[in-house]
Amino acid sequence: MDTIKTKRDSLLFGLISILIMIFIFSVYAKAETFDGKEISRYLSTIEKTKKRQPPLDPKTGLYVNQIKPHLFYVTDGVYQSAFLETAEGIIIFDSPPSFGNKLPAIIAQYAPDQKIKYLVYSHGHKDHIGGSALFKSIEGLEVIAQESVANSLAHRANPEILPPTISYTNYHTLSLGDDRIELINQGHFHSNDADSFVYLPKQKFLIAVDVLSPGYAPFKEFEVTPDFGRYLTIFELMAKTGAFLAVFQWFSK
Ligand SMILES: [Zn+2]
Numbered sequence: 001m002d003t004i005k006t007k008r009d010s011l012l013f014g015l016i017s018i019l020i021m022i023f024i025f026s027v028y029a030k031a032e033t034f035d036g037k038e039i040s041r042y043l044s045t046i047e048k049t050k051k052r053q054p055p056l057d058p059k060t061g062l063y064v065n066q067i068k069p070h071l072f073y074v075t076d077g078v079y080q081s082a083f084l085e086t087a088e089g090i091i092i093f094d095s096p097p098s099f100g101n102k103l104p105a106i107i108a109q110y111a112p113d114q115k116i117k118y119l120v121y122s123h124g125h126k127d128h129i130g131g132s133a134l135f136k137s138i139e140g141l142e143v144i145a146q147e148s149v150a151n152s153l154a155h156r157a158n159p160e161i162l163p164p165t166i167s168y169t170n171y172h173t174l175s176l177g178d179d180r181i182e183l184i185n186q187g188h189f190h191s192n193d194a195d196s197f198v199y200l201p202k203q204k205f206l207i208a209v210d211v212l213s214p215g216y217a218p219f220k221e222f223e224v225t226p227d228f229g230r231y232l233t234i235f236e237l238m239a240k241t242g243a244f245l246a247v248f249q250w251f252s253k
Contacts, residue, residue, distance in 0.1 A: 087177030089117035100131015
């Protein structure tokens with residue numbers, strides 16, 4: 001008899017617990033709903049955010065800015081790429097899938113008659129380099145990535161991403177014409193493979209992707225970093241390069 005009562009009490013307890021959980025979930029779900037009243041709290045922020053957006057060309061949907069002689073910054077308002085025209089050819093930095101198909105024409109427009117020699121990856125995420133296969137027909141093109149990124153890309157074998165032909169462990173210097181590019185492995189401040197600074201000392205231009213967007217909160221879990229300690233140190237390391245220009249997640253400043 002006692003056993004039956006205990007079982008009945010357990011079932012009742014379980015049922016009440018489930019009902020409580022459903023109630024708590026429904027309260028939270030309601031709180032997360034962005035109805036008109038909720039979203040109005042964010043409208044002023046959205047206006048400020050819009051003002052920070054670069055003026056996109058209505059024809060291409062891109063903003064191209066020659067930020068230093070022969071150094072071009074390209075964005076669709078969300079993702080970025082850049083390219084440097086040297087005396088001996090062009091170096092491209094990242095090629096996002098969102099506008100990678102437009103990059104060859106943009107490069108031909110701003111740096112005509114120059115051969116594309118190198119494509120450099122900041123890290124291995126597809127949303128930043130998944131437009132690289134557009135350059136696969138370029139003869140002799142060298143693609144540079146950090147070793148862990150190269151291994152990971154080889155494992156994934158994504159046809160939209162050109163496999164690296166040159167890899168490095170901690171540091172790599174690329175010289176072309178009178179220009180020099182420093183590639184510095186900075187650990188896992190954002191991705192699981194490796195995240196590199198791409199630094200152009202002559203132009204004092206630093207590419208540090210998926211770190212932070214000026215004026216924004218880190219977009220998700222502090223830029224989805226697997227190493228929060230490293231993430232916290234990265235800003236000091238950026239400052240130490242002496243760069244006054246940097247590419248972040250959404251746009252440059
Ligand atoms: Zn990323």
